[in-house]
Amino acid sequence: MSIEVKNVSKSFGAWHALKGVSLNVRDGELLALLGPSGSGKTTLLRMIAGLDHPDAGQVLIDGVDLSKQALRDRRVGFVFQHYSLFRHMSVFENVAFGLRVRPRHQRPSDDEIKRRVEELLNLVQLDQLASRFPAQLSGGQRQRVALARALAIEPKVLLLDEPFGALDARVRKELRRWMRQLHEEINVTSVFVTHDQEEALELADRIAIMNVGQIEQIASPAEAYDRPATQFVSEFLGFANRLPCRVERGVARIGDFTLATELDDYAGEAVAYVRPHEIGLSHLNGSNIGALAVIDSIVALGPNARVDLAYGDQRIEALIDRERLAELGLIVGQSCAISITRAHIFKAA
């Protein structure tokens, strides 16, 4: 089932949480809403769920306007950030709740409910814990109960608010992988909110990057990383060196460098974003392409090394293979030549 968000706006008092947001989620897709806190991502998710109502605009699920549909017919599965398990009910009863509250003529028999709940608990690998209470479960287990409960109503779409936010790093990584597998298994259109870019990059088919109530870019993880559409995306996704430059006749000048840009009709101040791995280092007495920089420090990060450089009054961070660094024989305090293989250049704001 597809989700279509059309020009949705929402204010809370003087604060504009969403400013005319449009978004299409394709059938069977896993989409991440990524952004810093206060960017409106949770508000947007609650709109899609029908928990809040937009001031303007529409949300369509499978072509049907949400506001024109009774809640129980919407069949939207929602996993809350803190899971919101019913604390006075066992795991089994939590998962069964969505089936038990159906109107009598749609309600499955007790045997059928038992079968379905057991099936779901099996799916989330919690069959042993059916009689436990939420307070007796670990964070990761609670999260999976919340997921099973949301899936019990056979949702058309599944929405998850910071699904891994409250878990420690190791559990988070495990669950992430498991969740990706689960999505491939059940293939229900899903949207999740996160502020963790690593999570979004690893898990999602596409990412919608949000900032102050607007979507800055919707793209696949690779595309968003390689071709950020806005300054915000360049800064938010991964780290990028921010270098002020001047653009004239489609060419940007950063100190001694010249780079081709797509800003053909623009002349004036601009900002270039260069990822650490897009900076090349070479020995001074090698080829004489590039400019001169001084190595401030070298930090080993697993197979790579982060090299901090002073280039004029600029600080530049470069990431280089440690073997390559050893080959070059560069050490702290030495001068070296740098080159820029790629940059994303935006008009100065």
Next chain:
Amino acid sequence: MSEVRRDRPALRDPHWARWAIFVGGIGFLILFVVLPVVTVGAEALRKGLPAYLAALSESDTQAAIRMTLTVAAIAVPLNCIFGVAAAWALGKFEFRGKAAVLSLIDLPFSISPVISGMVFLLLFGLQGWFGPWLREHHLKIVFALPGLVLATMFVTLPFVARELIPLMQEQGTEEEEAARMLGAGGWRIFFSITLPNIKWALLYGVLLCNARAMGEFGAVSVVSGHIRGLTNTLPLQVDILYNEYNMVAAFATASLLAGLALVTLIAKSFLEWRYADQLALTRR
């Protein structure tokens, strides 16, 4: 939380200090709680059990017992419904004037009960605002059961609501929202999610409310008119008997009230003991 460690040298006070605090605390309890209760019992039974039973079976006292039970039976359930509704509205929703409503609920706590009674007299008494209208329609509120119920309800209004509001605020609305997303309707959400989450606090509030409803003196005293056998409640009956120097009857009647307090306490302790595991679970 981990188990409390008993052996903490840094927290260990000198022997004499521990004993002084212990003896002081127990002594205080004996002087202000145990002794008065014992006195009530002793005074009531001073002329033996037959005199005690005779005092209780006196028809005016019997009527007072019935009146107290009737007033509580009406006032407590009504306040219970009001308390849950108020706590629901105040604990789960944000709206303008919320703080004002909160302090309004506290009003009966801060006003002297006598004044609460006077207010009802001013409103519904013969010379009161609604007095002439009530007389025309042959409705009796003051110096009758409705007045006693109104005064009792006013005084005990905050008990249930006060007990529930902080709890409901702390629990938030996420569980209700989760139930809504799973397709549950409003009543279903209330009875399956909200009510089970507050049941212990509710029970506690009801017990306190009931104890106060049965023991209320000031407000009830003003609106009752002290008509023997008709509008006297137990505390008023105690007062009358005492003023007539009928000590045995006064203390016998008082022992009923004291007994009620004990029953309330025991009921509360029993429930806490019986459902300790569930309490621990739901409180996380």
